[in-house]
Amino acid sequence: xxxxxxxxxxxxxxxxxxxxxxxxxxxxxxxxxxxxxxxxxxxxxxxxxxxxxxxxxxxxxxxxxxxxxxxxxxxxxxxxxxxxxxxxxxxxxxxxxxxxxxxxxxxxxxxxxxxxxxxxxxxxxxxxxxxxxxxxxxxxxxxxxxxxxxxxxxxxxxxxxxxxxxxxxxxxxxxxxxxxxxxxxxxxxxxxxxxxxxxx
Numbered sequence: 001x002x003x004x005x006x007x008x009x010x011x012x013x014x015x016x017x018x019x020x021x022x023x024x025x026x027x028x029x030x031x032x033x034x035x036x037x038x039x040x041x042x043x044x045x046x047x048x049x050x051x052x053x054x055x056x057x058x059x060x061x062x063x064x065x066x067x068x069x070x071x072x073x074x075x076x077x078x079x080x081x082x083x084x085x086x087x088x089x090x091x092x093x094x095x096x097x098x099x100x101x102x103x104x105x106x107x108x109x110x111x112x113x114x115x116x117x118x119x120x121x122x123x124x125x126x127x128x129x130x131x132x133x134x135x136x137x138x139x140x141x142x143x144x145x146x147x148x149x150x151x152x153x154x155x156x157x158x159x160x161x162x163x164x165x166x167x168x169x170x171x172x173x174x175x176x177x178x179x180x181x182x183x184x185x186x187x188x189x190x191x192x193x194x195x196x197x198x199x200x
Contacts, residue, residue, distance in 0.1 A: 029150065030124075031150045034152070034154045037160060043159075048071060048160070052092055053089055056088060089104070096137070103134045104133065105132075106131070109148075112124065127147055127148075128147075138158060142157045143155065
Protein backbone atom coordinates (compact mmCIF):
# COMPACT_ATOMS: atom_id res chain seq x y z
CA UNK A 1 0.00 0.00 0.00
CA UNK A 2 2.82 2.31 0.88
CA UNK A 3 4.62 1.60 -2.40
CA UNK A 4 1.50 2.42 -4.39
CA UNK A 5 1.19 5.75 -2.60
CA UNK A 6 4.82 6.59 -3.39
CA UNK A 7 4.21 5.66 -7.03
CA UNK A 8 1.16 7.93 -7.25
CA UNK A 9 3.12 10.75 -5.59
CA UNK A 10 5.99 10.42 -8.10
CA UNK A 11 3.58 10.42 -11.04
CA UNK A 12 1.93 13.57 -9.68
CA UNK A 13 5.33 15.26 -9.39
CA UNK A 14 6.21 14.36 -12.98
CA UNK A 15 2.89 15.71 -14.23
CA UNK A 16 3.43 18.95 -12.28
CA UNK A 17 6.93 19.35 -13.71
CA UNK A 18 5.61 18.81 -17.23
CA UNK A 19 2.89 21.41 -16.65
CA UNK A 20 5.47 23.94 -15.43
CA UNK A 21 7.56 23.48 -18.59
CA UNK A 22 4.62 23.55 -20.98
CA UNK A 23 4.81 27.35 -21.32
CA UNK A 24 7.92 26.96 -23.47
CA UNK A 25 10.72 29.50 -23.95
CA UNK A 26 9.21 32.83 -22.93
CA UNK A 27 12.24 34.87 -24.06
CA UNK A 28 13.94 35.06 -27.47
CA UNK A 29 15.75 31.89 -28.45
CA UNK A 30 18.68 34.04 -29.61
CA UNK A 31 20.43 37.11 -28.23
CA UNK A 32 19.63 39.82 -30.74
CA UNK A 33 19.71 43.56 -29.95
CA UNK A 34 16.72 45.64 -30.94
CA UNK A 35 17.38 49.05 -32.54
CA UNK A 36 14.84 51.90 -32.62
CA UNK A 37 14.78 54.86 -35.04
CA UNK A 38 14.41 58.47 -33.85
CA UNK A 39 14.37 62.01 -35.22
CA UNK A 40 17.61 63.73 -34.20
CA UNK A 41 15.98 67.16 -33.85
CA UNK A 42 12.93 66.15 -31.79
CA UNK A 43 13.85 62.80 -30.25
CA UNK A 44 10.52 61.36 -31.47
CA UNK A 45 10.25 57.83 -32.85
CA UNK A 46 10.12 57.75 -36.66
CA UNK A 47 9.36 55.25 -39.41
CA UNK A 48 11.61 54.88 -42.46
CA UNK A 49 10.36 53.36 -45.69
CA UNK A 50 13.29 53.61 -48.13
CA UNK A 51 16.22 52.23 -46.16
CA UNK A 52 18.00 49.01 -47.08
CA UNK A 53 19.98 47.34 -44.28
CA UNK A 54 22.62 44.80 -45.30
CA UNK A 55 25.38 43.04 -43.40
CA UNK A 56 28.96 43.81 -44.43
CA UNK A 57 30.13 40.96 -46.62
CA UNK A 58 26.58 39.81 -47.31
CA UNK A 59 24.83 39.92 -50.68
CA UNK A 60 22.67 42.95 -51.50
CA UNK A 61 20.15 40.45 -52.87
CA UNK A 62 19.47 39.20 -49.34
CA UNK A 63 19.19 42.30 -47.11
CA UNK A 64 18.13 42.25 -43.49
CA UNK A 65 15.52 44.85 -44.48
CA UNK A 66 14.69 45.83 -48.05
CA UNK A 67 13.81 49.30 -49.29
CA UNK A 68 10.06 49.78 -49.53
CA UNK A 69 9.42 48.20 -46.14
CA UNK A 70 8.29 50.64 -43.45
CA UNK A 71 10.22 50.06 -40.23
CA UNK A 72 10.63 51.92 -36.95
CA UNK A 73 12.62 49.20 -35.17
CA UNK A 74 14.80 46.33 -36.32
CA UNK A 75 16.70 43.43 -34.78
CA UNK A 76 20.43 43.48 -35.64
CA UNK A 77 21.83 39.94 -35.21
CA UNK A 78 25.42 39.29 -34.13
CA UNK A 79 27.63 36.64 -35.72
CA UNK A 80 28.54 34.21 -32.95
CA UNK A 81 31.53 32.83 -34.91
CA UNK A 82 33.07 36.30 -35.36
CA UNK A 83 34.17 39.09 -33.05
CA UNK A 84 32.58 41.92 -35.01
CA UNK A 85 29.47 42.68 -37.06
CA UNK A 86 28.82 45.68 -39.31
CA UNK A 87 25.46 46.73 -40.74
CA UNK A 88 25.22 49.04 -43.77
CA UNK A 89 22.33 51.51 -44.09
CA UNK A 90 21.66 52.45 -47.74
CA UNK A 91 19.17 55.23 -48.43
CA UNK A 92 17.05 54.52 -51.49
CA UNK A 93 15.34 57.89 -51.91
CA UNK A 94 16.21 59.15 -55.42
CA UNK A 95 18.18 62.15 -54.15
CA UNK A 96 20.06 60.11 -51.52
CA UNK A 97 20.76 56.87 -53.39
CA UNK A 98 24.54 57.24 -53.56
CA UNK A 99 27.14 54.85 -52.11
CA UNK A 100 29.03 57.71 -50.47
CA UNK A 101 25.95 58.55 -48.36
CA UNK A 102 25.60 55.06 -46.86
CA UNK A 103 26.04 54.76 -43.10
CA UNK A 104 27.55 51.90 -41.13
CA UNK A 105 26.86 50.66 -37.61
CA UNK A 106 29.66 48.46 -36.24
CA UNK A 107 30.00 46.30 -33.13
CA UNK A 108 33.06 44.61 -31.65
CA UNK A 109 32.23 42.04 -28.99
CA UNK A 110 33.02 38.84 -27.17
CA UNK A 111 30.50 35.99 -27.37
CA UNK A 112 29.87 33.47 -24.62
CA UNK A 113 27.51 30.46 -24.72
CA UNK A 114 25.32 29.93 -21.67
CA UNK A 115 22.44 27.73 -20.62
CA UNK A 116 19.31 29.91 -20.58
CA UNK A 117 16.71 27.29 -19.59
CA UNK A 118 15.41 23.83 -20.45
CA UNK A 119 13.09 25.29 -23.07
CA UNK A 120 15.41 27.94 -24.48
CA UNK A 121 18.49 25.71 -24.38
CA UNK A 122 22.04 27.01 -24.84
CA UNK A 123 22.33 30.42 -26.48
CA UNK A 124 25.01 33.08 -26.85
CA UNK A 125 25.30 36.35 -25.00
CA UNK A 126 27.42 39.19 -26.35
CA UNK A 127 29.44 41.80 -24.50
CA UNK A 128 29.99 44.78 -26.77
CA UNK A 129 33.51 46.17 -26.32
CA UNK A 130 33.40 48.83 -29.05
CA UNK A 131 30.52 50.54 -30.83
CA UNK A 132 30.93 52.96 -33.76
CA UNK A 133 28.93 54.52 -36.58
CA UNK A 134 29.28 56.95 -39.48
CA UNK A 135 27.36 60.23 -39.65
CA UNK A 136 26.03 60.88 -43.13
CA UNK A 137 22.30 60.66 -42.42
CA UNK A 138 22.77 59.20 -38.95
CA UNK A 139 23.24 62.07 -36.52
CA UNK A 140 24.13 59.91 -33.53
CA UNK A 141 23.51 56.51 -31.97
CA UNK A 142 23.36 55.30 -28.39
CA UNK A 143 23.87 51.92 -26.77
CA UNK A 144 21.83 51.63 -23.58
CA UNK A 145 23.31 48.29 -22.48
CA UNK A 146 26.54 46.68 -23.66
CA UNK A 147 25.46 43.18 -22.59
CA UNK A 148 23.21 41.56 -25.20
CA UNK A 149 21.14 38.64 -23.91
CA UNK A 150 17.89 37.04 -25.07
CA UNK A 151 15.81 39.56 -23.12
CA UNK A 152 13.55 41.32 -25.61
CA UNK A 153 14.19 45.04 -25.13
CA UNK A 154 15.44 48.01 -27.17
CA UNK A 155 19.16 48.47 -26.55
CA UNK A 156 20.18 50.67 -29.51
CA UNK A 157 18.79 54.09 -30.40
CA UNK A 158 19.64 55.52 -33.83
CA UNK A 159 18.98 59.23 -34.42
CA UNK A 160 18.57 60.30 -38.05
CA UNK A 161 18.81 63.75 -39.60
CA UNK A 162 15.45 64.61 -41.16
CA UNK A 163 14.70 67.55 -43.49
CA UNK A 164 11.56 69.69 -43.40
CA UNK A 165 10.17 72.29 -45.78
CA UNK A 166 10.79 75.01 -43.18
CA UNK A 167 14.46 74.08 -42.96
CA UNK A 168 14.83 74.17 -46.75
CA UNK A 169 13.06 77.53 -46.88
CA UNK A 170 15.42 78.97 -44.29
CA UNK A 171 18.41 77.84 -46.32
CA UNK A 172 17.03 79.47 -49.47
CA UNK A 173 16.46 82.76 -47.65
CA UNK A 174 20.01 82.74 -46.39
CA UNK A 175 21.34 82.07 -49.88
CA UNK A 176 19.28 84.93 -51.37
CA UNK A 177 20.39 87.38 -48.71
CA UNK A 178 24.03 86.51 -49.34
CA UNK A 179 23.52 87.09 -53.09
CA UNK A 180 21.95 90.49 -52.36
CA UNK A 181 24.96 91.43 -50.28
CA UNK A 182 27.26 90.42 -53.12
CA UNK A 183 25.23 92.50 -55.63
CA UNK A 184 25.29 95.58 -53.40
CA UNK A 185 29.05 95.22 -52.98
CA UNK A 186 29.50 95.06 -56.76
CA UNK A 187 27.36 98.19 -57.23
CA UNK A 188 29.42 100.08 -54.65
CA UNK A 189 32.62 99.11 -56.41
CA UNK A 190 31.23 100.25 -59.79
CA UNK A 191 30.22 103.65 -58.38
CA UNK A 192 33.68 104.11 -56.87
CA UNK A 193 35.28 103.34 -60.23
CA UNK A 194 33.06 105.91 -61.99
CA UNK A 195 33.92 108.57 -59.41
CA UNK A 196 37.58 107.83 -59.84
CA UNK A 197 37.22 108.23 -63.63
CA UNK A 198 35.58 111.67 -63.26
CA UNK A 199 38.51 112.85 -61.10
CA UNK A 200 40.95 112.00 -63.87
